[in-house]
Amino acid sequence: MSQPPIIAIVEDDTDQRNNYVRALQRMPVRVLAFADRQSAFSAMQQQRPDLVILDIILGQEYDGGFNLYSQISRLYPDMPVLFLTERVDEIDQVSGLRMGAWDYQPKPISIDYFVAKIESLLRLTTGQASNEETRLVTCDKLVMDLDRRHIHWQGMALPEFTVTEFTMLEYLARRPGLVLTYEQLAQATFGGVVENNTISTHISNIKRKFRTISAEFNHIVSEYGQGYRWRN
Amino acid sequence: MAKVTAGAIKSPLGQQRLGQRLWRLRSQLLVVALVLLSLPYLGYRFIDATNGLLQQSQAMAQQQVSQSLANLFSQRPELLLQLPELSAQQPLLFVQPINQAKQIDGNSADWQTEMVQAAEFINAEAGIHFTSTLGIHAGQLYGKLQVYDQHWLNPSRQGNGWSAGDHIRLAYVDAQGLEHELALMAPSPGSMNIYATDNSGQINVSQPLTQLALQAAMQFTQDGYLVEWRMPVSLLGTELLLRVSVIDIDDTSAASRILTTQGPEQQGYTALNTLSNQAMALLAGQQESPMSVTLYDSQLNRLAHTGHIPLATQDSWHWSLPELARQVYGRLITHIMSFTNPVSGDALLQRPRLLNLALGGIVIQDRWPMQQTQGIQATAMPIFADNQQVIGVVLVEQAIDQLMQIQRQAMEQMVLISLTTALLIMLTLVLLFWRLAQRIRTLGRQTHALVDASGRLQTGKLAIKLDGQDEISDLARDISNVMQRLQQHQRFLAQIPRTLSHEIKNPLNTISTSLGNLKAELAEHPSAEYIHAAQRGLYKIESILTKLASAASLEQALDQEAKESIDLAYLLSSYCHYQAQAVDQLDYQGPTQEVFMQAVDYRLEQALDKLLDNAKDFRQPLTPIKVSLRLDGPWALVSFCNVGPTIDANQAPQLFHSMVSHRATAKEGGKGHFGLGLFVVRTICEHHGGQVSWHNQHQPDGVCFQLRLPINMA
Numbered sequence: 001m002s003q004p005p006i007i008a009i010v011e012d013d014t015d016q017r018n019n020y021v022r023a024l025q026r027m028p029v030r031v032l033a034f035a036d037r038q039s040a041f042s043a044m045q046q047q048r049p050d051l052v053i054l055d056i057i058l059g060q061e062y063d064g065g066f067n068l069y070s071q072i073s074r075l076y077p078d079m080p081v082l083f084l085t086e087r088v089d090e091i092d093q094v095s096g097l098r099m100g101a102w103d104y105q106p107k108p109i110s111i112d113y114f115v116a117k118i119e120s121l122l123r124l125t126t127g128q129a130s131n132e133e134t135r136l137v138t139c140d141k142l143v144m145d146l147d148r149r150h151i152h153w154q155g156m157a158l159p160e161f162t163v164t165e166f167t168m169l170e171y172l173a174r175r176p177g178l179v180l181t182y183e184q185l186a187q188a189t190f191g192g193v194v195e196n197n198t199i200s201t202h203i204s205n206i207k208r209k210f211r212t213i214s215a216e217f218n219h220i221v222s223e224y225g226q227g228y229r230w231r232n
Numbered sequence: 233m234a235k236v237t238a239g240a241i242k243s244p245l246g247q248q249r250l251g252q253r254l255w256r257l258r259s260q261l262l263v264v265a266l267v268l269l270s271l272p273y274l275g276y277r278f279i280d281a282t283n284g285l286l287q288q289s290q291a292m293a294q295q296q297v298s299q300s301l302a303n304l305f306s307q308r309p310e311l312l313l314q315l316p317e318l319s320a321q322q323p324l325l326f327v328q329p330i331n332q333a334k335q336i337d338g339n340s341a342d343w344q345t346e347m348v349q350a351a352e353f354i355n356a357e358a359g360i361h362f363t364s365t366l367g368i369h370a371g372q373l374y375g376k377l378q379v380y381d382q383h384w385l386n387p388s389r390q391g392n393g394w395s396a397g398d399h400i401r402l403a404y405v406d407a408q409g410l411e412h413e414l415a416l417m418a419p420s421p422g423s424m425n426i427y428a429t430d431n432s433g434q435i436n437v438s439q440p441l442t443q444l445a446l447q448a449a450m451q452f453t454q455d456g457y458l459v460e461w462r463m464p465v466s467l468l469g470t471e472l473l474l475r476v477s478v479i480d481i482d483d484t485s486a487a488s489r490i491l492t493t494q495g496p497e498q499q500g501y502t503a504l505n506t507l508s509n510q511a512m513a514l515l516a517g518q519q520e521s522p523m524s525v526t527l528y529d530s531q532l533n534r535l536a537h538t539g540h541i542p543l544a545t546q547d548s549w550h551w552s553l554p555e556l557a558r559q560v561y562g563r564l565i566t567h568i569m570s571f572t573n574p575v576s577g578d579a580l581l582q583r584p585r586l587l588n589l590a591l592g593g594i595v596i597q598d599r600w601p602m603q604q605t606q607g608i609q610a611t612a613m614p615i616f617a618d619n620q621q622v623i624g625v626v627l628v629e630q631a632i633d634q635l636m637q638i639q640r641q642a643m644e645q646m647v648l649i650s651l652t653t654a655l656l657i658m659l660t661l662v663l664l665f666w667r668l669a670q671r672i673r674t675l676g677r678q679t680h681a682l683v684d685a686s687g688r689l690q691t692g693k694l695a696i697k698l699d700g701q702d703e704i705s706d707l708a709r710d711i712s713n714v715m716q717r718l719q720q721h722q723r724f725l726a727q728i729p730r731t732l733s734h735e736i737k738n739p740l741n742t743i744s745t746s747l748g749n750l751k752a753e754l755a756e757h758p759s760a761e762y763i764h765a766a767q768r769g770l771y772k773i774e775s776i777l778t779k780l781a782s783a784a785s786l787e788q789a790l791d792q793e794a795k796e797s798i799d800l801a802y803l804l805s806s807y808c809h810y811q812a813q814a815v816d817q818l819d820y821q822g823p824t825q826e827v828f829m830q831a832v833d834y835r836l837e838q839a840l841d842k843l844l845d846n847a848k849d850f851r852q853p854l855t856p857i858k859v860s861l862r863l864d865g866p867w868a869l870v871s872f873c874n875v876g877p878t879i880d881a882n883q884a885p886q887l888f889h890s891m892v893s894h895r896a897t898a899k900e901g902g903k904g905h906f907g908l909g910l911f912v913v914r915t916i917c918e919h920h921g922g923q924v925s926w927h928n929q930h931q932p933d934g935v936c937f938q939l940r941l942p943i944n945m946a
Contacts, residue, residue, distance in 0.1 A: 111748025
């Protein structure tokens with residue numbers, strides 16, 4: 001019988017940390033909870049977790065979560081990390097965080113969406129996905145490798161996508177021709193409250209990356225007043 | 233036809249401040265200019281003081297000359313004391329030296345400047361009265377005869393003779409001892425005819441005596457008539473014997489009445505007084521000096537005179553610009569000098585006053601004006617006999633032209649230099665003030681440019697050099713420092729919603745995760761509905777925080793987004809098409825052709841969302857929301873109009889500010905409006921180079937918001 005995956009949670013707020021632990025304890029996982037960077041890194045040096053959940057602000061360390069991520073990634077380069085943060089507007093700007101199996105979840109968190117995201121990440125880390133066939137999404141000339149998070153357009157690899165962009169594109173590509181509302185896209189990517197223009201900003205970034213390969217790319221259409229649509 | 237009320241906002245404060253600033257600078261410049269005016273005044277005062285010293289020096293020098301002459305005559309009292317003895321029996325025909333030749337025209341005006349005594353002759357019984365004044369100048373003997381006769385009977389030519397009439401006769405003895413008598417006849421005022429008379433006294437009409445260089449003229453006066461005559465002294469013999477007769481005939485039928493200088497009906501001669509010759513000899517040393525020296529006896533008879541007062545010659549004037557400038561400048565200087573060196577009075581009054589005071593033993597000096605000169609400086613010096621009696625007066629008169637000339641030259645130079653200096657300083661000051669005002673205006677403009685129309689700091693750095701060392705540069709640096717601190721504070725204020733959002737989201741997360749766990753563990757519990765209600769409330773709070781944070785970072789986000797060419801017409805039609813599915817009576821009118829502009833499409837969509845939300849919230853139920861797009865030259869005008877309450881003009885200035893809301897629902901805690909919508913609209917519109925405005929509509933009441941956006945011109 002295989003050992004349950006180990007999930008390490010680093011959150012300085014006791015109530016939040018307990019709530020995460022409580023939610024995860026309903027899953028078949030083993031949970032390690034830490035309140036600060038030092039104790040968390042020390043423990044992780046002793047035992048490699050399968051997934052790390054990080055709060056960014058840890059006590060008096062404003063970038064404690066990022067610093068701990070740097071330490072962990074040097075120790076375990078492939079370690080998947082899920083950031084829990086209220087600093088949504090900053091997280092995509094942090095260099096070095098776009099590579100690898102990491103994700104983030106803005107606060108306040110929906111426990112349901114949080115659990116779903118954990119399950120998704122665990123599939124990547126525990127080898128469940130590798131045992132199955134490679135998961136691909138294809139739409140017209142678009143090919144998305146969901147496991148490796150690679151995207152090809154007209155046979156050429158696109159620049160690195162953020163997790164949000166990747167998820168949003170996948171959502172569009174799986175529903176070609178359908179007008180997807182802002183609410184649908186928000187729910188699919190964030191699971192929480194976002195402004196329409198936040199969705200649009202991500203769409204704009206997605207288009208810009210396609211146009212590095214094909215300047216005439218126009219397969220993501222703005223349906224003004226409603227949302228977006230993938231046009232074949 | 234709907235009325236339109238414009239939402240223009242004007243403030244006269246800037247103009248008022250500008251006026252105050254200009255007035256203050258002008259006032260300062262005026263004060264400085266007034267101070268500069270003291271330069272010519274100080275120069276004037278200096279020259280005035282210098283002039284006083286020069287005048288004093290001249291007066292002292294003149295007094296010394298007068299004193300010397302008075303001392304000279306004090307040692308020769310006989311020259312002054314002989315006259316009363318000779319004149320005891322009868323009036324003297326006293327020949328007095330005069331200063332200048334007289335115009336023989338019957339007018340006594342040119343005698344007025346001469347201080348000469350007249351001898352008076354009266355025959356009360358016959359009613360004849362005249363005065364005689366004799367003067368000598370340049371070998372000519374001049375006579376002035378004032379006849380006090382109100383009934384002048386003019387003689388006229390009758391055949392070879394003259395009719396009976398008033399006339400004058402001059403009788404003299406020549407060098408050969410021969411007697412001559414001349415008749416001076418005037419048929420009318422003017423030049424007189426001069427005839428010799430024969431032994432019987434009859435006029436020899438056939439032989440006018442023009443060859444003797446005699447000349448005479450008559451004019452009426454207030455008291456009678458005046459006769460001026462002139463004859464060479466050389467006609468008289470060495471004894472200078474002369475007789476002047478006045479022939480008065482009031483009626484041709486009556487006998488003539490004759491009064492001579494010898495007395496009524498007397499035919500003898502009077503010797504002209506020549507004692508002054510000795511005095512003249514004593515004054516010979518002053519003959520060439522540019523001053524007039526006159527010797528008077530105790531009766532103020534003029535005994536001797538020498539010297540002359542040089543008269544200024546009138547320059548011929550020809551028109552030219554430099555000459556005109558010179559004349560104007562000369563008149564200006566003359567005018568100025570009339571203040572610093574006033575010479576006033578009347579020689580006819582002041583000269584006798586001086587002489588009379590000198591007769592009282594007082595040394596006195598005075599000034600008076602004189603034609604063709606700048607004025608006269610005079611000293612009257614009494615001549616004392618051994619017994620301290622005043623036996624005569626020496627009157628020295630001197631033109632002050634030379635002194636005035638020096639003063640004038642100094643004044644001209646002073647005026648020229650001080651005016652030039654004042655002008656140069658004023659020019660420098662004007663340039664300095666102009667530069668100062670320009671720098672202040674530039675600083676004002678730059679400071680004004682730091683703040684946008686809504687009062688927000690755009691940048692904290694002034695776009696002018698701040699490395700100067702003067703007070704304006706200090707002020708600019710101070711303003712720049714203050715503005716930078718204000719900008720930091722503004723950034724801090726702008727960050728508050730984001731900071732607040734961050735700080736609140738952690739406790740919200742505690743609530744959210746707690747509710748999530750409760751929901752998972754108590755899904756079937758009867759109280760689960762309360763958990764759902766709490767989650768809905770939490771969602772609303774999260775939505776508010778998200779909007780606050782988004783609005784706070786809007787400008788920063790806009791700066792990072794690239795514009796691209798979009799079809800505004802398509803954007804609006806698509807937008808209204810989809811929104812009409814959820815919003816009833818949403819009407820759109822726009823052009824059929826494409827309208828391209830450079831924009832971030834989803835930001836325009838965000839602005840449309842806010843305008844539509846605003847229209848929905850304020851429209852009356854069952855009334856349409858009208859959206860339109862029309863073109864106005866290089867502008868696209870996007871309007872959102874709704875029927876509903878109008879906007880109070882008092883609210884207008886804050887309408888597009890952040891955190892300003894006039895919704896009643898905000899107070900009631902409804903959907904939670906924070907007045908961010910129109911702020912977002914304005915920020916996005918201005919980011920695209922456009923403007924947002926509003927106006928009220930009437931009949932029915934309502935409000936229109938309009939975006940004015942620049943479009944791509946073909």
